[in-house]
């Protein structure tokens with residue numbers, strides 16, 4: 001890669017090496033794909049769907065927009081996602097190829113071939129069927145990174161059950177909410193998870209959740225043995241995965257499902273209320289998972305692909321469980337954390353496994369930069385990273401300084417970085433460079449994936465000129481888009497196809513600006529009350545309701561985000577207690593108590609970093625909390641905004657005080 005132009009807009013052109021043999025070589029090839037989609041939108045997606053997926057019954061319809069915005073894709077086609085990811089690869093001679101290189105927290109490595117992964121998936125699928133789990137049933141998966149975790153997802157897909165993976169860091173309460181909302185019939189979990197040398201409970205949290213009201217739908221709990229430590233098992237409900245699956249046949253007749261059959265539900269935070277169950281389809285979703293893995297990561301047969309996300313997030317679904325396997329790739333599944341046993345873990349694993357494509361989050365990069373700058377031993381330069389050819393970034397904007405460091409020190413200055421913008425709702429990449437084509441500009445996710453009609457508009461839906469910021473929308477439906485919010489189609493419409501744009505455009509919830517000259521997109525952040533903390537989406541309202549549910553202590557709470565060097569954004573809570581405002585050590589003790597409370601209500605990722613106590617919150621005379629003032633206070637900025645509508649201006653000084 002070579003740098004050109006003034007430093008503020010440095011452009012990195014794809015090197016000859018990055019272009020050589022790339023699936024999309026050069027901008028002319030990118031433009032040709034876009035032109036193909038422009039000329040015949042349905043035909044473009046249909047071509048890819050025929051080339052990349054194996055259909056039991058070929059589709060004759062492509063896009064059905066007769067009930068917009070509830071779009072359907074390939075609706076009369078039938079297929080099975082696990083057949084596409086596993087059987088198909090075995091049938092084309094890849095049975096002995098390594099599908100997954102699993103590295104445990106402590107460093108033990110297990111390799112699983114496509115034949116083995118298929119066999120294990122079939123055993124779990126047969127096990128689920130033996131318990132009566134059927135097509136259309138929902139199954140909750142609450143497990144850490146493991147081969148059985150991936151196989152369990154594939155097994156659900158095989159029998160047409162809809163999986164809903166809950167990240168292992170969520171609390172019993174959050175798990176309960178998801179169990180109730182999905183009406184799941186079974187939960188797949190493990191005794192414990194092991195991360196950073198620590199053993200953390202999973203099964204006991206499932207027990208706690210199932211003891212709460214609303215979980216009556218769950219008939220079976222399957223427990224994978226990880227720690228082997230003693231755990232409680234409820235007779236008639238709980239069984240070891242080994243007892244249910246290990247003696248099952250290693251073949252399993254797949255359930256052929258329509259392309260629109262819900263493959264999974266994944267809960268994510270919105271700006272209001274409780275998390276939404278984003279519903280994804282089978283055909284359209286799998287198509288985009290495979291197509292983006294192929295073009296954005298330029299995945300080839302000899303690559304070793306590593307996406308560091310957890311299968312509890314959408315990135316782990318699309319770029320661990322489905323995309324790389326649908327293409328017959330070899331991938332890493334990592335149980336642990338980037339800082340254990342030391343902050344060189346990622347670099348050591350890249351070296352050991354000769355990883356060629358590495359996909360991680362800016363927050364991880366930023367924390368590893370800090371560690372590397374403090375200690376040469378965990379600096380990427382102390383490892384042989386010459387196997388790398390492509391780097392990726394996801395989850396939040398990557399700041400140019402972190403981009404440059406990643407490019408130079410991890411990628412040796414030769415690997416393109418694909419900064420992939422997308423969302424749980426979009427199923428796969430939306431705006432992203434293609435590594436053998438797109439000139440890169442640090443901090444910009446560059447251009448839409450071919451076929452994706454991303455645009456920046458104003459509040460009325462009119463295009464804004466390049467160089468002016470606006471609202472990010474997608475003008476045409478695409479195959480892997482969210483189908484609905486589980487059980488709440490009205491909320492789906494209101495959240496994503498609001499009347500402001502006459503219900504025509506998909507509203508991403510982010511702001512964006514296109515460069516005046518190049519048209520490149522830069523994401524400017526959420527335009528709703530959603531925070532992005534270490535790449536995890538958190539609704540401010542969710543955290544506020546968790547705080548006020550501590551009824552003993554809390555009278556009122558308002559949560560805002562503030563910029564943070566490592567985590568991107570940090571959660572800052574302003575709290576009014578039911579007792580006099582505490583100061584000093586007492587304030588610290590209560591803040592800790594509230595943090596723990598939020599950890600229990602939602603999960604550790606939702607714990608506010610800052611908690612400030614006030615006698616009141618800044619409110620307008622009509623009683624509305626003035627959040628923009630709280631945002632300034634959280635940042636430590638002087639208040640320059642107009643405060644004339646404020647009922648109680650003196651409160652600003654009090655809330656501005658540091659703890």
Ligand code: 6R9
Nearest residue numbers: 394395396397419420421422423424523537
């Ligand atoms: C895949 C994923 C989605 C939100 C999204 C945006 C932010 C994701 C980004 C990015 C800038 C990128 N986001 N990728 N912002 N550049 N490359 O992260 O899904 O957890 O649903 O989050 O994350 O704000 O709206 P999800």
